Amino acid sequence: MWITSSPDLIQTPTVIALGNFDGIHRGHRRVIEPILELTASRLVPTARGELSSGMGASGGSAPATPTGIPTVVTFHPHPQEFFTGQRRLLLTPVPEKAEYLKNLGIRQLVRLRFDADIAQMSPQGFFETIVVQQLQAQHISVGQDFCFGKKRAGNATVLKAIAAQHNIPVTIVPLYLENDERISSSAIRHALLEGDIPRANCLLGRPYALCGKVMQGEQLGRTIGFPTANLALPPEKFLPRQGVYATWVYGVGDRPLPGVMNLGIRPTVDGQQQRAEVHLLDWSGDLYDKPLTLHLVAFLRPEQKFASLDELKSQIQQDCTQAYQHLQTQ
Numbered sequence: 319m320w321i322t323s324s325p326d327l328i329q330t331p332t333v334i335a336l337g338n339f340d341g342i343h344r345g346h347r348r349v350i351e352p353i354l355e356l357t358a359s360r361l362v363p364t365a366r367g368e369l370s371s372g373m374g375a376s377g378g379s380a381p382a383t384p385t386g387i388p389t390v391v392t393f394h395p396h397p398q399e400f401f402t403g404q405r406r407l408l409l410t411p412v413p414e415k416a417e418y419l420k421n422l423g424i425r426q427l428v429r430l431r432f433d434a435d436i437a438q439m440s441p442q443g444f445f446e447t448i449v450v451q452q453l454q455a456q457h458i459s460v461g462q463d464f465c466f467g468k469k470r471a472g473n474a475t476v477l478k479a480i481a482a483q484h485n486i487p488v489t490i491v492p493l494y495l496e497n498d499e500r501i502s503s504s505a506i507r508h509a510l511l512e513g514d515i516p517r518a519n520c521l522l523g524r525p526y527a528l529c530g531k532v533m534q535g536e537q538l539g540r541t542i543g544f545p546t547a548n549l550a551l552p553p554e555k556f557l558p559r560q561g562v563y564a565t566w567v568y569g570v571g572d573r574p575l576p577g578v579m580n581l582g583i584r585p586t587v588d589g590q591q592q593r594a595e596v597h598l599l600d601w602s603g604d605l606y607d608k609p610l611t612l613h614l615v616a617f618l619r620p621e622q623k624f625a626s627l628d629e630l631k632s633q634i635q636q637d638c639t640q641a642y643q644h645l646q647t648q
């Protein structure tokens with residue numbers, strides 16, 4: 319997966335999905351699908367049953383697809399962050415987003431720098447400078463509510479009309495509704511803040527994940543019989559409601575392991591900073607410096623301040639039992 323913010327380093331020509339795509343949820347995937355279909359559909363079987371680009375065996379560095387490189391084009395910072403100056407936490411920080419996109423078949427992520435210059439561009443100016451010249455887009459896919467250009471003056475219909483002047487086809491993907499409600503990053507954030515993990519996961523179409531390397535803590539966990547791997551999360555990661563969660567843990571061996579995570583400040587031991595820490599059920603070994611990915615399955619309870627470590631210990635024991643029950647039904 320090629321990731322670039324520099325116009326000079328964009329691999330062209332491209333076939334693009336345009337938007338912010340924070341979360342790569344089910345709605346986003348519908349916008350991305352047409353460009354995957356378009357690029358893959360041009361692959362033709364050879365006499366030996368292999369797939370070729372259909373461009374002839376000329377050797378050299380012919381693009382894998384004749385139409386262009388399947389590319390997702392986003393803005394950074396998020397335009398809302400640029401205008402309000404308020405930092406926006408992300409459901410999918412860049413490395414996580416790139417990983418999901420790669421698994422879908424996307425080959426390039428272009429992160430257009432959203433600055434005063436781009437904010438000033440008219441829809442026509444944006445299209446000609448960025449979409450035509452820099453991206454050399456051969457096909458564009460956007461969601462029905464896509465807006466672009468100065469003061470969001472251009473919408474999907476305007477985009478289609480401008481693109482037609484350049485003979486570039488545009489696919490406008492209708493909003494994806496679930497029980498009359500739009501699948502959106504905001505709805506997912508809301509569900510996560512409520513601790514409604516099944517809902518968040520349903521809207522996402524996959525489990526909400528926390529990814530980070532294991533770092534040292536105060537080494538108290540082992541003294542109470544529940545060692546916990548503390549994750550160094552990206553500071554821009556959007557976090558769900560504080561509390562205890564049943565999770566699947568990826569990154570230790572080939573299979574996911576059952577775990578129970580606490581996300582909070584640990585008031586019982588006078589913790590000061592928020593931490594995400596996971597205890598792997600019936601497992602022991604060294605996890606320091608390992609990158610782990612936690613898939614959230616269920617919120618079990620809010621974090622509490624206990625009067626003693628013994629009370630905390632017996633509650634954690636119950637959390638482990640409850641987490642097992644949730645994970646067994648998965």
Ligand SMILES: Cc1cc2nc3c(=O)[nH]c(=O)nc-3n(C[C@H](O)[C@H](O)[C@H](O)COP(=O)(O)O)c2cc1C
Binds near residue numbers: 547
């Ligand atoms: C399943 C689980 C539930 C926890 N619940 C609480 C809690 O309700 N209140 C609290 O103060 N700490 C809670 N903790 C955090 C412990 O206080 C923490 O694991 C302990 O302080 C060890 O920290 P260390 O990793 O720095 O050694 C929980 C930890 C786990 C694994």
Ligand SMILES: Nc1ncnc2c1ncn2[C@@H]1O[C@H](COP(=O)(O)OP(=O)(O)O)[C@@H](O)[C@H]1O
Binds near residue numbers: 534538540596598600
């Ligand atoms: N079942 C387990 N779950 C999580 N970590 C474990 C487990 N068994 C051993 N460990 C190791 O113990 C470390 C956590 O022990 P702990 O006493 O809580 O120290 P720290 O405060 O540094 O996290 C983990 O980082 C990992 O290397």
